[in-house]
Amino acid sequence: MSQQPSSSASILEATGQKHLTQEERFEKVRTLVRPDSESASAALAAEVAALVRSREAEGRDTVLGLATGSTPVPFYRELIRLHREEGLSFRRVVTFNLDEYYGLPRDHPESYFRFMRDQLFDHVDLDPDRIHLPDGTVPMDAVYRHCLDYEQRIAEAGGLDLQILGIGRTGHIGFNEPGSAADSRTRMITLDRVTRQDAAADFMGMANVPRSAITMGVGTILEAKRLVLMAWGANKSAIVREAVEGAVSDQVSASFLQTHENATFLVDGEASADLTRFRFPWLVGPVEWDAPMKKRAVVWLARKLDKPVLKLVDEDYNESGAGELLASTSEAAYEVNIDIFNQVQHTITGWPGGKPGADDSRRPERSQPHPKRVLVLSPEPADAFVGMGGTLARLREQGHEVKVVFQTSGNLRVADIAALNFARVVLEMAESSHSPEWESQTAYARSIVEAIDAKGEFGIDPELVRRLKGLILRGEARDAASVCHLRYHDSEFLDLPFYESGRFRRFRLGEEDVRALVGVLESFRPHSVFATGEASDPSTPQAITYRAFATAWDSLAEADFRADCRVWLYRGRDRPFEAHEIDMAVPMSPDQLEDKVESIRRFMSINEADLNAPTRNREIAATYDALGLAEYEGIEAFRRGPQG
Numbered sequence: 335m336s337q338q339p340s341s342s343a344s345i346l347e348a349t350g351q352k353h354l355t356q357e358e359r360f361e362k363v364r365t366l367v368r369p370d371s372e373s374a375s376a377a378l379a380a381e382v383a384a385l386v387r388s389r390e391a392e393g394r395d396t397v398l399g400l401a402t403g404s405t406p407v408p409f410y411r412e413l414i415r416l417h418r419e420e421g422l423s424f425r426r427v428v429t430f431n432l433d434e435y436y437g438l439p440r441d442h443p444e445s446y447f448r449f450m451r452d453q454l455f456d457h458v459d460l461d462p463d464r465i466h467l468p469d470g471t472v473p474m475d476a477v478y479r480h481c482l483d484y485e486q487r488i489a490e491a492g493g494l495d496l497q498i499l500g501i502g503r504t505g506h507i508g509f510n511e512p513g514s515a516a517d518s519r520t521r522m523i524t525l526d527r528v529t530r531q532d533a534a535a536d537f538m539g540m541a542n543v544p545r546s547a548i549t550m551g552v553g554t555i556l557e558a559k560r561l562v563l564m565a566w567g568a569n570k571s572a573i574v575r576e577a578v579e580g581a582v583s584d585q586v587s588a589s590f591l592q593t594h595e596n597a598t599f600l601v602d603g604e605a606s607a608d609l610t611r612f613r614f615p616w617l618v619g620p621v622e623w624d625a626p627m628k629k630r631a632v633v634w635l636a637r638k639l640d641k642p643v644l645k646l647v648d649e650d651y652n653e654s655g656a657g658e659l660l661a662s663t664s665e666a667a668y669e670v671n672i673d674i675f676n677q678v679q680h681t682i683t684g685w686p687g688g689k690p691g692a693d694d695s696r697r698p699e700r701s702q703p704h705p706k707r708v709l710v711l712s713p714e715p716a717d718a719f720v721g722m723g724g725t726l727a728r729l730r731e732q733g734h735e736v737k738v739v740f741q742t743s744g745n746l747r748v749a750d751i752a753a754l755n756f757a758r759v760v761l762e763m764a765e766s767s768h769s770p771e772w773e774s775q776t777a778y779a780r781s782i783v784e785a786i787d788a789k790g791e792f793g794i795d796p797e798l799v800r801r802l803k804g805l806i807l808r809g810e811a812r813d814a815a816s817v818c819h820l821r822y823h824d825s826e827f828l829d830l831p832f833y834e835s836g837r838f839r840r841f842r843l844g845e846e847d848v849r850a851l852v853g854v855l856e857s858f859r860p861h862s863v864f865a866t867g868e869a870s871d872p873s874t875p876q877a878i879t880y881r882a883f884a885t886a887w888d889s890l891a892e893a894d895f896r897a898d899c900r901v902w903l904y905r906g907r908d909r910p911f912e913a914h915e916i917d918m919a920v921p922m923s924p925d926q927l928e929d930k931v932e933s934i935r936r937f938m939s940i941n942e943a944d945l946n947a948p949t950r951n952r953e954i955a956a957t958y959d960a961l962g963l964a965e966y967e968g969i970e971a972f973r974r975g976p977q978g
């Protein structure tokens with residue numbers, strides 16, 4: 335589709351709406367779509383390097399406005415590479431960061447100052463005197479002055495040549511939460527609840543996330559000569575659409591980019607998925623009416639008109655811009671409706687591992703072999719239960735050999751108090767036993783308490799503590815698995831090294847991680863694999879573990895088990911599949927949904943969103959019901975993976 339013109343265009347030479355094609359006509363700011371965050375970031379870094387070099391050649395500085403968070407990480411990595419391998423110098427670069435949490439000292443592991451040092455500043459030849467971030471430690475009564483000074487310094491540097499932006503799920507740029515005016519300046523702001531939730535994992539719990547921050551204002555940002563907003567992953571697609579196609583509004587501060595004459599959204603395929611040209615392409619131009627496109631359009635039409643599929647009539651198609659679908663097939667609405675209704679109907683199965691002895695020509699999963707070896711990959715321990723707890727239970731009940739592989743230990747999500755409680759129990763047992771046999775356990779428990787005391791509230795856990803936290807989660811995961819009728823030995827814990835040695839937003843996949851997945855696949859030789867993370871923000875454990883699996887899978891192209899293995903994708907924490915995307919819908923009774931909630935509750939580290947999983951299952955069921963299919967309490971949805 336219209337990805338063609340975009341992928342060759344220069345990012346920094348944005349020219350407002352002038353280049354919009356017919357297909358992009360709903361977009362009010364130029365939006366470039368690249369296949370993935372890596373290639374998009376590399377292209378942007380190359381253009382920034384060219385800008386810096388050309389200005390340096392003219393004897394001028396380049397003033398860059400920088401962002402933190404996971405989005406720009408691959409961009410910074412590429413800048414570092416350009417510095418190391420291609421001689422890009424930052425001597426003539428001046429930087430201003432968008433924001434900083436209020437109340438965090440600069441050496442705090444989650445301060446943006448520390449983040450920028452780790453991700454960029456310490457690895458290039460930037461002059462420390464030319465680095466600027468708001469200071470989160472200025473006393474309250476000095477904040478106003480500090481903000482004025484910050485603005486003043488930007489002006490003295492000649493203004494921002496380029497501002498790099500990410501976008502929060504509230505639509506914020508910098509920390510300009512809903513309600514921030516177009517002319518707002520650098521100031522103190524209270525963080526939105528959603529923003530704090532999104533930062534909870536970094537801070538080991540929502541309670542530790544600062545409540546306020548100092549941020550450049552929308553007005554400050556819009557004064558930059560160029561703006562590039564990057565967004566990756568399915569969880570950003572809805573807010574990207576609002577910012578790009580919606581009205582300019584202070585409720586979505588990124589929408590103000592529509593008013594700037596040189597602003598570009600740079601997004602990956604997943605983050606662009608809700609734009610009209612991708613989501614409803616028939617509304618913006620001719621499309622090829624293949625089977626998936628038809629299904630998508632009919633489901634869309636039924637939902638839009640709030641009618642069951644079988645009640646759509648010719649006029650409904652014509653009046654809603656899908657008349658071409660009928661014209662292209664020369665079928666009447668009635669025939670198209672039946673075809674799509676049947677397709678959706680055939681996604682429903684209570685037999686996610688196939689129904690033995692049944693005709694499977696119209697079932698999502700084949701009946702043979704039975705039982706199957708079913709591999710379920712869970713990026714963090716709770717993911718499999720959040721995404722497919724009900725299906726897990728069914729697979730076991732239907733006699734399959736189910737193996738749940740917990741890919742990471744998830745230990746970064748476990749609160750200190752859980753580890754401390756464990757250590758205290760050991761100490762008390764030792765004390766009450768009055769036996770010297772407890773000496774080594776006592777020493778172990780003491781070292782846990784000391785390590786946690788020593789690191790302070792937000793310090794980084796030493797390996798000993800991370801290991802204990804991982805073991806606590808293991809116990810919870812086994813417990814949750816037993817709620818889904820799995821046996822003790824059905825669980826395997828991989829503790830992938832990228833996670834054990836990393837931190838949120840800064841993980842990096844390594845060869846050892848891929849090797850571990852190869853090992854699992856080779857030894858288990860599954861008939862079906864359930865995986866998740868293919869559309870996640872690329873910095874998350876979900877996306878990284880998916881990449882580890884996909885790479886391992888590709889490397890086993892010749893393995894004989896692959897010829898008879900099907901890959902299913904599930905969604906846990908990411909945007910759920912839409913009805914037209916679903917290839918297998920596993921219904922759940924009220925009791926099964928209850929059991930699923932129970933399994934999720936076994937994790938102390940779960941958050942509100944995880945507990946909300948059944949709501950998503952109910953929503954999918956309600957959509958199927960509204961399309962005219964059977965009414966279930968809940969549905970867990972799956973899609974065939976690209977791996978065959």
Ligand code: F6R
Nearest residue numbers: 401402403404405500501502508
């Ligand atoms: C960070 C910033 C924020 C982030 C946004 C997205 O300096 O200003 O606007 O860009 O919250 O965060 P990530 O990239 O972590 O999804």
